[in-house]
Amino acid sequence: MDDLIKSLGLSNGINFQELPNCRICNLDKDKILIICSINKLKDIDTVINRLPGLRKKLMEQINNKSNRDLVHNEKIPMSKFLWDLYVIGIHKVESEDKVFKSASISEYERDRFIARKIIIQYEHLDELKDKFNHLIFPERILNTFTTMENEDDEESLDYESIKDLIKEIDTVIKED
Amino acid sequence: MSNDRRSTDVKHSIAGFYFQLLIACKELVTMSKHYPKGYVGVEYGADIRVNKGNDRYIEAKFYKQNYFTRYSEAIRHTIYNFYHTHRDSNSLNGTFVINSNVPISNSDKKFFNDWNNQEFSCRTDFINYVKDCLVYEYIGKDAFSEKYKTFKETYQKNHPHIKKPKYKSALIKQLHENLEEYDLYIPNEVLMKDEEIFDFIKQVSFELPEEKVEKYDSIIQLNNTIEKSLEELFPGNSQYSSIRYLIMNAFLNTTASSNNHVLYVNDLEDIVSDHEESVSALFESDSLVKTMKEIEEELIKYERKLKKSGFSSQLEHILLVLGVCTEQWIEDIRLHGEKKINNRFIMSAEHTYTLNILDLFKAMAEISSMAEISLGDVNLKKLEGINNIGFSEYQQFSLRTTPSSSDREDEETLITSFIEHSLKEQEYLKAMGDETIIFENACEICKYDKKAIEEDIVLDIARPYGGLAQQGLFQSFDYKCTSCLKLNTHDDECQFANNFKKGK
Numbered sequence: 001m002d003d004l005i006k007s008l009g010l011s012n013g014i015n016f017q018e019l020p021n022c023r024i025c026n027l028d029k030d031k032i033l034i035i036c037s038i039n040k041l042k043d044i045d046t047v048i049n050r051l052p053g054l055r056k057k058l059m060e061q062i063n064n065k066s067n068r069d070l071v072h073n074e075k076i077p078m079s080k081f082l083w084d085l086y087v088i089g090i091h092k093v094e095s096e097d098k099v100f101k102s103a104s105i106s107e108y109e110r111d112r113f114i115a116r117k118i119i120i121q122y123e124h125l126d127e128l129k130d131k132f133n134h135l136i137f138p139e140r141i142l143n144t145f146t147t148m149e150n151e152d153d154e155e156s157l158d159y160e161s162i163k164d165l166i167k168e169i170d171t172v173i174k175e176d
Numbered sequence: 177m178s179n180d181r182r183s184t185d186v187k188h189s190i191a192g193f194y195f196q197l198l199i200a201c202k203e204l205v206t207m208s209k210h211y212p213k214g215y216v217g218v219e220y221g222a223d224i225r226v227n228k229g230n231d232r233y234i235e236a237k238f239y240k241q242n243y244f245t246r247y248s249e250a251i252r253h254t255i256y257n258f259y260h261t262h263r264d265s266n267s268l269n270g271t272f273v274i275n276s277n278v279p280i281s282n283s284d285k286k287f288f289n290d291w292n293n294q295e296f297s298c299r300t301d302f303i304n305y306v307k308d309c310l311v312y313e314y315i316g317k318d319a320f321s322e323k324y325k326t327f328k329e330t331y332q333k334n335h336p337h338i339k340k341p342k343y344k345s346a347l348i349k350q351l352h353e354n355l356e357e358y359d360l361y362i363p364n365e366v367l368m369k370d371e372e373i374f375d376f377i378k379q380v381s382f383e384l385p386e387e388k389v390e391k392y393d394s395i396i397q398l399n400n401t402i403e404k405s406l407e408e409l410f411p412g413n414s415q416y417s418s419i420r421y422l423i424m425n426a427f428l429n430t431t432a433s434s435n436n437h438v439l440y441v442n443d444l445e446d447i448v449s450d451h452e453e454s455v456s457a458l459f460e461s462d463s464l465v466k467t468m469k470e471i472e473e474e475l476i477k478y479e480r481k482l483k484k485s486g487f488s489s490q491l492e493h494i495l496l497v498l499g500v501c502t503e504q505w506i507e508d509i510r511l512h513g514e515k516k517i518n519n520r521f522i523m524s525a526e527h528t529y530t531l532n533i534l535d536l537f538k539a540m541a542e543i544s545s546m547a548e549i550s551l552g553d554v555n556l557k558k559l560e561g562i563n564n565i566g567f568s569e570y571q572q573f574s575l576r577t578t579p580s581s582s583d584r585e586d587e588e589t590l591i592t593s594f595i596e597h598s599l600k601e602q603e604y605l606k607a608m609g610d611e612t613i614i615f616e617n618a619c620e621i622c623k624y625d626k627k628a629i630e631e632d633i634v635l636d637i638a639r640p641y642g643g644l645a646q647q648g649l650f651q652s653f654d655y656k657c658t659s660c661l662k663l664n665t666h667d668d669e670c671q672f673a674n675n676f677k678k679g680k
Contacts, residue, residue: 045593045596046580048592049589049592049596050582050588050589052589052592052633053586053589055628055631055632085637113596113636114592114633116637
């Protein structure tokens with residue numbers, strides 16, 4: 001699990017004994033990710049139902065100076081981070097018959113109780129990384145376009161190269 | 177299908193009125209040795225009639241009601257049978273006796289007391305009553321059903337505003353006003369002259385208790401008695417419990433059949449003869465029989481455990497409450513489907529956990545047996561809000577259980593799981609607020625700080641404000657658990673349990 005978290009480019013994942021097979025990551029950034037390795041969709045329910053009871057524990061982790069500046073009191077209720085709490089169920093598909101049906105996945109992903117839920121199924125680690133970045137950190141993909149680093153130097157903007165860039169983006173989208 | 181006969185036209189599941197069928201079964205097999213002409217009749221969910229074969233003495237066992245009225249099926253039907261026996265024998269000094277385990281309702285007390293004391297100040301009342309009993313029977317028979325149908329149509333036309341017309345009592349009322357119309361509903365050759373009917377009336381008497389003889393039969397005992405009697409009757413067989421199911425099912429069939437209302441002693445022979453095939457067919461055709469079998473096994477274990485733990489004195493009450501709950505629950509399943517009904521009790525489950533639900537009923541039965549005053553009848557139907565059990569003279573509650581051990585690990589998770597379930601099943605739409613939710617064994621739940629519902633539980637991440645009303649609803653519930661309500665884990669300090677005991 002730790003290796004998996006590392007390969008997704010996440011550090012400081014913490015582990016609560018109440019949530020086995022889960023790591024809470026990215027606490028010092030804008031999104032709180034709860035990454036869970038799951039075997040069946042029902043496992044998500046167990047995680048979700050446990051979360052409210054874990055608020056205090058989570059808070060201890062979230063209550064760093066930079067986070068606290070953004071809210072007005074000492075306490076950060078769950079409702080203050082609403083959209084920013086992600087429960088990400090990752091499912092390594094061992095055989096074809098174990099694949100979750102997309103209809104059942106949608107049922108979970110569209111449900112808005114407690115937290116956003118995202119379910120990623122994968123066979124290889126690369127596939128997982130790709131899907132993960134697409135869904136959770138699209139900016140990572142954007143950052144790979146090196147030309148954007150020149151933004152200070154407005155005059156050297158070459159409209160031809162921007163056109164090329166747009167084409168490139170189009171291709172990326174189509175590939176998706 | 178007409179409205180008023182619906183309850184008997186549909187084939188019910190054994191499970192729906194298990195205890196009644198079990199008692200009927202016991203009555204039939206135990207008398208079969210000495211009374212080869214005897215028979216037993218059951219009326220769906222109501223009474224059991226035992227006749228030992230001479231058609232002059234009948235025991236009417238009301239197993240749920242606390243009293244009977246003049247139009248109770250057992251009494252009406254018995255009068256009908258006695259009438260025919262009398263007419264055929266034409267004897268002037270015979271006796272006919274109706275014995276019952278429950279008293280007469282207050283409204284009919286005078287009527288039957290006068291009858292018993294042979295004080296017939298108004299003869300017509302009694303004569304009409306006997307005719308009424310005949311009418312009730314004959315309108316169910318082919319020859320008169322057409323006339324009855326016409327009556328119903330006319331009645332409906334004249335009373336369009338009545339949503340659920342009581343046709344039978346309307347008919348009786350009309351007959352009392354137009355006595356000559358009795359001819360229309362009773363065959364000529366059957367209807368005797370008023371004087372002759374009065375001779376018959378004088379021969380009928382009643383043996384009735386002042387109060388209900390509350391004897392709740394032990395399931396273990398009933399089963400043992402039945403199987404022992406079967407062994408005597410049909411020695412060398414090993415499948416007595418299968419045969420018992422078949423007899424119970426045969427009784428069930430009589431409640432759905434329009435021409436065969438009773439089971440005779442000599443019907444037993446046929447049932448036993450090809451029981452092996454019949455029993456497997458029965459289990460295949462009725463999935464609730466399986467559920468009932470599972471429940472029955474559990475109830476037997478439970479009865480033993482209660483006895484062993486020294487709770488014999490409360491046993492009767494406990495099993496009565498449990499029995500009523502089980503029957504109403506299974507009856508609801510039959511009408512609305514297993515999933516829908518069980519979802520009212522069980523959370524986080526894809527399968528039906530029959531025995532988990534039974535545990536909830538046990539807790540209710542146990543605490544009500546400890547109550548100092550009667551909490552009234554227990555009932556699972558027509559309750560307010562999201563309640564799923566109620567005591568007629570106390571309160572209603574919403575019972576919940578979950579097979580998931582992780583749900584039960586701490587209070588926060590349990591409440592979250594409850595809220596999730598309520599949202600998913602859209603139960604919150606029915607809730608009134610202020611209901612008391614009783615969870616199975618959740619010791620710390622009464623200490624749960626409901627403020628956490630608004631602080632910690634996000635009902636809908638997309639509607640931070642819309643959720644407030646719903647959070648308020650979930651905060652309005654009282655959250656309790658069954659631990660202190662049970663005999664074995666009873667807590668004298670628990671306020672909730674004490675209120676229950678005092679009926680407060």
